[in-house]
Amino acid sequence: MPRPRKPARLYYRKDEQQWVIRDGNRMQRTEFGLREREEAEAALAEYLAHKAPEVRCGPAHPSELTLGEVLARYVDDKGEKIASTGTLIYSIQALAPFWADLTCDAVKGSTCSLYERERAKSRTTIVMTKTGKKIERTRAASPSTARRELGVLQASLNHAHSEGLLVHPIAVTLPPAGAPRDRWLSxxxxxxxxxxxxxxxxxxxxxxxxxxxxxxxxxxxxxxxxxxxxxxxxxxxxxxxxxxxxxxxxxxxxxxxxxxxxxxxxxxxxxxxxxxxxxxxxxxxxxxxxxxxxxxxxxxxxxxxxxxxxxxxxxxxxxxxxxxxxxxxxxxxxxxxxxxxxxxxxxxxxxxxxx
Incomplete structure (x- = not known):
């Protein structure tokens, strides 16, 4: 039995000293070095967002379909129809590094909780200001942010099932909603x-x-x-x-x-x-x-x-x-x-x- 093809993923090439995206026989350079893993992950998310979904003959079992394919299909079908496209792309960029290589059967309460903990860790990224200066920015995602991103994952899985990519729906465990803030101005x-x-x-x-x-x-x-x-x-x-x-x-x-x-x-x-x-x-x-x-x-x-x-x-x-x-x-x-x-x-x- 042939080995299943691995989904698109990051690979560090020491000879070129940069991260590349490996997708089957295809290899795409990111131009980001070893210490720019966050930027490379964003490049992978962008690649998945614009990658054309594979044509399947029928519904797949959750163990046969990667979440990277599910997210790519959702962006391809819904991206232009959603009013907040920027928010969708940002959520996909956050979801892809953790979920893209996993198959749909990995979506469980434990993995959703692990994703929330990973997003809660402080990460340092290098951003470019309007003047062209590079600055370091350290931030961690709040529980409400992780909840919104997992909501995008749920919407992607729902879309995959409704489009006949999955044999049955899959439920995502969302973090509890925070208490509403009652801040108003005098x-x-x-x-x-x-x-x-x-x-x-x-x-x-x-x-x-x-x-x-x-x-x-x-x-x-x-x-x-x-x-x-x-x-x-x-x-x-x-x-x-x-x-x-x-x-x-x-x-x-x-x-x-x-x-x-x-x-x-x-x-x-x-x-x-x-x-x-x-x-x-x-x-x-x-x-x-x-x-x-x-x-x-x-x-x-x-x-x-x-x-x-x-x-x-x-x-x-x-x-x-x-x-x-x-x-x-x-x-x-x-x-x-x-x-x-x-x-x-x-x-x-x-x-x-x-x-």
């Missing part, structure tokens, strides 16, 4: 943050506080989707498919409408722009403003959390909050309703009755 903190923020960051903060939308929805908002006559903002592009990260549309509060009218004189197609150009990420701008203001724990998501918390504190009902912020009623009840003056009001009224 009005004094917001005022200090706005005073210390640059103009484009200030625009983002105000949009986030009045709309409660995710950072990506705000940064991608163009003036063409701001209707001043009807007083509405459409966060979703016409024809764009709705995802779990819902965007929807809102009626514009009069305070925000006044800000938008003043900002309309700024150049650029996007409402939040820097030097008339769209912005991909606002995290650095938010962090610097928070540092200048002396406020800890401020992120774009905290601004969204603050917007919904303030609205619920003012007495907004679960249904109205869910509709305006385009968030499920279950999420409103779970994460925000305890801030409402109406929280457990009916129960308290009945319990306090004398008869």
């Amino acid at each position: 009005r004094d903190e917001v005022a200090a943050l706005l005073r210390c923020a640059e103009p484009h960051v200030r625009h983002f903060i105000l949009l986030s506080l009045y709309t409660g939308r995710r950072a990506s929805a705000i940064l991608e908002l163009t003036w063409a989707r701001v209707d001043f006559d009807a007083g509405k903002i459409r966060f979703r592009v016409d024809g764009q498919a709705e995802t779990n990260k819902r965007r929807g549309s809102i009626r514009t509060p009069r305070q925000l409408l006044g800000h938008l009218r003043r900002w309309r004189g700024y150049k650029g197609t996007h409402v939040v722009s820097f030097r008339a150009k769209p912005i991909k990420s606002i995290k650095t701008g938010i962090r610097r403003a928070a540092e200048r203001a002396g406020i800890d724990g401020v992120t774009p998501h905290v601004l969204k959390h603050t917007a919904i918390t303030w609205a619920v504190m003012k007495g907004l009902s679960v249904e109205d909050a869910a509709e305006y912020f385009d968030t499920s009623p279950e999420t409103i009840r779970k994460h925000y309703w305890h801030h409402s003056p109406h929280h457990q009001g009916r129960a308290l009224e009945i319990i306090e009755r004398r008869r």
